[in-house]
Amino acid sequence: MAGILAWFWNERFWLPHNVTWADLQSTEEAAFPQAExxxxxxxxxxxxxxIRLLFERFIAKPCALGLKVQANGPQKAQPNAILEKVFTAITKQPDEKRLEGLSKQLDWDVRSIQRWFRQRRNQEKPSTLTKFCESMWRFTFYLYIFTYGVRFLKKAPWLWNTRQCWNGYPYQDFGIMFTHHIVTVTLITFSYVTNLTRVGTLTLCLHDAADVVLEAAKMANYCKCQKLSDLLFLTFAIVFIVSRLGIYPLWILNTTLFELYEALGNFPALWVFNILLVILQILHCFWSYLIIKAAYKAIAKGKAGKWNPLHVAKDDRSDIESSSDEEETVPRSKAPHSSISTNGTGGANGTNGYLTGGTCSEEH
Structure with missing residues (x-):
């Protein structure tokens, strides 16, 4: 194991020339990031x-109720041991053969069974109130982190001149770096261990900017403030595209691809970091495409009030299945003509008796 660790943390792979792990050991004169x-x-x-639990319970929830955000969740399916057992086994809509069997066993018509499964799935999804509280927490968290980062970085010389990210490496002040972030991804972990923290602060702060606006747009949407929601979504789209497709490549990638090489020379880990950063840029392009597509549809089709930021964020929990006969909660006894709908086309628009839509009618 010691041999494997020595091979993995090879200094000539992770660090520039003339820099060793010993140089990154904290002393009384200088503090460095440590893997521990x-x-x-x-x-x-x-x-x-x-903190999140307390915030959502004592701050976000009262705010949501004050804004008259819908507190009740999806309609619950009536208890049924047989259907519950099937649901636990498959969780999705039963196929035609199983529907026929359940219809005979329970003496229910097929459409009522389909409705029960739809309502049972909806039970697993959070209410609008819950989603509002989650978005308010993320909005507050991102806003604090972004504001805190800006306050710290505005005094840092490497904010205005990215070449300062590499000056004096590795003997750079530790300062306040990532104590406000949970380091979970490989890129952040390795950049922290190798003390590439200056450029890391720039990257994190840049990415937080759009998240603040997105969560604000979600909250406005849950409060049914559609005009404000639309405005915030367009603002989010602009901030996201400018920061991820403009500032990120011209500011972050420029310094990691060119200025880092000029300042510290070539070492293998440099290319690992840059490959990860370029992959991140590819993801930026993908998400920007989806955002532009959503904005275009809203403008071109005149449906500005029908977007939902949850679709941009790909939050499947917001999808609540519904149909034109949702108000029927008591299953009807099996009728002679019920077999007409067992084909999966007896429901609205021929979609197995139910439609899939969004609670708010509309990701990053």
Missing amino acids: DLYLAFPLAFCIFM
């Missing part, structure tokens, strides 16, 4: 989780 610091991510995660 990452263990703090676990207690920090627990603390943040507890």
